[in-house]
Amino acid sequence: MDWLYVLMPISGVTIFWPGLVILGLGVGIIGGFFGMGGAWMVTPGLNILGFPMAFAIGTDVAHMAGKSLISTLRHGKFGNVDYKLGFIMLVGTVVGFEIGAQMIMWFERLGKVDLYVRWLYIILLTLIAWMVFADVAKKRKKERELKAAGKELDGLTTGIEWHKTLHKIKIPPMIHFKEAQIYCTAWLPIFVSFLTGWLAGILGIGGGLIRMPALIYFVGCPTHVAVGTDLFEVMISGLYGAGTYTYKGRTELVAALIMLVGAAMGAQVGTVATKYIKGYGIRIAFGLAVVGCGISVVMKLLPRYVPATKTVMDVSATVLILGLVAALSLYILFKMIQGAKQELAAKNR
Amino acid sequence: MQNVWKQVIGLLGLLILLIPEMALAAGEKADLIVIVADTRKLTGWEAWWANLYNESHAYFTLLTVISIPVVGLILGIVADFIMKRIGIDLSSRELAEH
Numbered sequence: 001m002d003w004l005y006v007l008m009p010i011s012g013v014t015i016f017w018p019g020l021v022i023l024g025l026g027v028g029i030i031g032g033f034f035g036m037g038g039a040w041m042v043t044p045g046l047n048i049l050g051f052p053m054a055f056a057i058g059t060d061v062a063h064m065a066g067k068s069l070i071s072t073l074r075h076g077k078f079g080n081v082d083y084k085l086g087f088i089m090l091v092g093t094v095v096g097f098e099i100g101a102q103m104i105m106w107f108e109r110l111g112k113v114d115l116y117v118r119w120l121y122i123i124l125l126t127l128i129a130w131m132v133f134a135d136v137a138k139k140r141k142k143e144r145e146l147k148a149a150g151k152e153l154d155g156l157t158t159g160i161e162w163h164k165t166l167h168k169i170k171i172p173p174m175i176h177f178k179e180a181q182i183y184c185t186a187w188l189p190i191f192v193s194f195l196t197g198w199l200a201g202i203l204g205i206g207g208g209l210i211r212m213p214a215l216i217y218f219v220g221c222p223t224h225v226a227v228g229t230d231l232f233e234v235m236i237s238g239l240y241g242a243g244t245y246t247y248k249g250r251t252e253l254v255a256a257l258i259m260l261v262g263a264a265m266g267a268q269v270g271t272v273a274t275k276y277i278k279g280y281g282i283r284i285a286f287g288l289a290v291v292g293c294g295i296s297v298v299m300k301l302l303p304r305y306v307p308a309t310k311t312v313m314d315v316s317a318t319v320l321i322l323g324l325v326a327a328l329s330l331y332i333l334f335k336m337i338q339g340a341k342q343e344l345a346a347k348n349r
Numbered sequence: 350m351q352n353v354w355k356q357v358i359g360l361l362g363l364l365i366l367l368i369p370e371m372a373l374a375a376g377e378k379a380d381l382i383v384i385v386a387d388t389r390k391l392t393g394w395e396a397w398w399a400n401l402y403n404e405s406h407a408y409f410t411l412l413t414v415i416s417i418p419v420v421g422l423i424l425g426i427v428a429d430f431i432m433k434r435i436g437i438d439l440s441s442r443e444l445a446e447h
Binding site: 007009010011012054062063065066067069070073074077078079080224239242243246247248249250251253254256257260261263264265267268272274275340343344347 | 384386387391395396398399402406407409410412413414416417418420421422424425427428429431432435436437438439440441442
């Protein structure tokens with residue numbers, strides 16, 4: 001069975017390549033569906049396959065750039081990418097990210113930075129999960145009220161509508177974002193992207209997990225456009241990250257390319273699935289993914305207070321993350337197949 | 350007003366050029382460790398690739414950054430072709446939140 005293993009020329013380790021393809025497929029589906037890079041899922045997966053930690057992050061970032069490119073192209077054809085918004089947000093993201101990264105360097109000198117970062121991460125994930133589920137509950141309440149009054153809910157109605165208040169800010173230049181169907185001051189997406197970039201820089205993550213809900217709740221993008229535009233951002237930041245990590249000698253291109261084979265198909269499946277799932281379906285599934293991510297971070301934090309639980313918690317966190325990847329990607333795949341079948345049946349009628 | 354915009358764009362351009370340097374400065378302490386690929390057991394393209402890594406991280410980075418989007422694009426087109434064979438409409442969707 002030697003043919004199932006491939007030698008990585010840089011790190012010198014031998015890796016089970018079908019594992020890389022499956023991992024790429026899973027995160028490709030989830031990434032294309034939610035509009036995020038998914039580093040928090042890939043890194044433990046690569047580690048389990050036998051990758052040294054030094055190469056796991058760089059390899060993940062490199063494959064993320066290619067995967068997001070595939071998803072962005074497909075989302076673009078669906079009209080889910082607002083390129084103007086994406087380019088404007090890129091400025092805020094890059095500047096915010098670098099300030100966040102520099103701040104972490106400064107905090108490191110004060111010590112205990114890792115602990116504070118993890119707590120900040122947990123608080124942030126809790127807030128995002130609360131925001132998503134509060135939004136869902138509010139929208140359902142509106143639905144019930146309208147039903148009682150004998151009316152039907154408009155297709156674009158949302159629960160939380162903070163963006164409507166933010167759109168009242170009229171500081172020039174005012175910009176119309178065609179795909180996102182919003183008209184607001186250019187400073188709103190710049191400020192939101194700066195804030196999300198800054199948080200991503202501090203937390204040492206790609207930022208898709210924060211940027212996607214920020215695009216929905218603060219900028220006012222419809223869910224599908226938030227997913228597509230966020231993927232465009234992930235693509236650019238992924239390429240930039242691939243460059244810096246590779247320059248530091250931390251990327252195994254062979255592994256990234258093998259992962260891309262699975263991710264190419266996965267990204268298509270995840271993106272096409274958004275065609276069959278309404279915005280709120282995506283928001284609920286995203287909320288569940290955030291809860292899973294939050295629990296895994298708590299599991300990694302717990303051994304600091306109860307050292308005896310380290311082994312159990314490490315294994316449990318990895319099992320949880322990989323279980324979540326498997327469950328979410330199977331759900332999305334199922335929904336995509338179901339939707340495609342219905343569309344084909346309607347076509348043949 | 351045009352001059353102000355020129356200056357702002359110029360400064361943004363400078364910032365983008367300087368950012369990789371800042372990002373490297375913000376790297377972890379482990380980045381100071383130099384990893385060398387063991388080329389003794391490698392032959393053919395693997396040996397070439399590992400040697401390139403050992404000799405110049407700059408060329409290695411350049412090739413990686415070019416390869417990823419190119420391969421991504423090719424694989425994307427192949428995956429696109431396969432998806433189109435299913436027969437579903439891949440160019441439009443109905444916008445709806447619920």
